[in-house]
Amino acid sequence: MEKRDIKSVIIYWMDGEISNFIKVWISVYISLSYCYFAGKIVQKGMPRFLIFLPVICLFLILPLKLHSLHLGVTTAFFIAWLSNFKLLMFIFDKGPLSDPSLSLPRFLALACLPIRIQGQKSSSQKSPKKGQKSTLNCAIKGVLLASMIKLYDYSDQIHPFIIWILYCFHIYFALEIILAIVATMARVLLGAELEPTFNEPLLSTSLQDFWGRRWNIMVTRTLRPTVYEPVHKFSVKLLGRKLAPLPAVLATFIVSALMHELIFYYMGRTRPTWRVTWFFLLHGVCLVVEVIVKKVVKDRWRLPRFLATVLVVGFVMVTGLWLFLPEMLRTKADLRGFEEYAALGAFVKDVTRALVSSPLTNVTRI
Known part of the structure; x- marks a missing residue:
């Protein structure tokens, strides 16, 4: 890949899939905001179902706009499955979205992310040991996942059955790490304790x-x-x-x-x-x-x-x-996944090189 400055690298990365990813999620948030306000003025049952139906259909179509394994499948899981099922519960005034005290940001997070807010806790109620254990657990699984990805380089020397077993653990570790990252982001943004997904x-x-x-x-x-x-x-x-x-x-x-x-x-x-x-x-x-x-x-x-x-x-x-x-x-999820890991690695290298060779860095060195 040829050398680029920071601006060209960002433009290169934002084109295509990332651009579509942003557009999809903007559509998701606009649609869920519509459901949030409509749910306050339309009674539960069939009337609410009729006004939510276009959103439910849209959430089944939007994942087709994405083709990458990680962004596309994760988005499909979040909106075509979780969001739609939570909206179905909300139609009948059930589930986490039916809480009338929810603010719009919390409604959006609960509607499209695999989280469940337990409520605010004071600093004296928080358990640092539990948080440290969860962080350590996620870190260990991250190291194991990285080791497995590296081990795939020697797949021609490993029995195919062993590789398939590694794929099973890969799926589990990858899911838990992705969802843990989402939960951490939601915890920081919402300031609430979140239950684990696994x-x-x-x-x-x-x-x-x-x-x-x-x-x-x-x-x-x-x-x-x-x-x-x-x-x-x-x-x-x-x-x-x-x-x-x-x-x-x-x-x-x-x-x-x-x-x-x-x-x-x-x-x-x-x-x-x-x-x-x-x-x-x-x-x-x-x-x-x-x-x-x-x-x-x-x-x-x-x-x-x-x-x-x-x-x-x-x-x-x-x-x-x-x-x-x-x-x-x-x-071909395995091959596409490795290609995306390689693309991400190339992107990080390009950004790092652009930062190192930027005029600001050269001035700082002088």
Whole structure:
């Protein structure tokens, strides 16, 4: 890449994808501001649904304007999934957006980011140890992610199965780091404590524990009131209270599967093969069986915690390698991701060189 000054480097980087990214998010904030003010004057239910419907449709279209892996998929997850589901809750005066005391900035953050504000805390209430632990945890995972990226340079000398396992950890570490950065930015801007998006899923002792309390908690919180609870309420009338959770669980996994298929379409613009749907259906059925077994045996018999964790994490990884990861590789997400890492590295080098060779730097040296 030829040598550029600071201005030309910034223009080069802002062209294309970054420019589209900014335009998309300006559209998102304008649309959510419209929902914020409209929600105050339009009653819940069908009237609010009709005025929010154009925004919901727009949020399904906007990710198609982005083609990069990191910016495009992250944006798709934030607006096509989280924002739309939170808006659906808001339509019926439920969920975090229904709080009438929310200011516009907080409404915008809650609507489009994977966060949940717990409320203001005084300095005496804050736990520095928890914050330090969270920072250290994120730093360790950042180092591990960087090490894995470097390890890919020797992929021709590593067994493909090992590389696929590394991809599984790569996805988890990358998601947690991206969402941790978002949460940190929101914490600084909003001055509120935020709940973690992940809760150490590698320590799960059951599928119920993994999907319900540890993996992508914000998605669980959006699917529960929008899918699980309505289906559960309906199933109680048909099947009774004991069996009602079972179809509710399956319905939740089906909706999650369809949303993941949508995210994969944004990722590769390829027609779905429905393997991702089978992945979630398999886990949904297994979770239903797990719930039934727990009700039958109750507390009379339980696997040792270490063995349960190995079995659960192993099951998630094996089924992910079988059904989930191949679809990601079909979109060439791994190759595109490495290209974007390289482009970012080249951009940082260009900026650094431009700063070093700038007239201001030369004057300072003199």
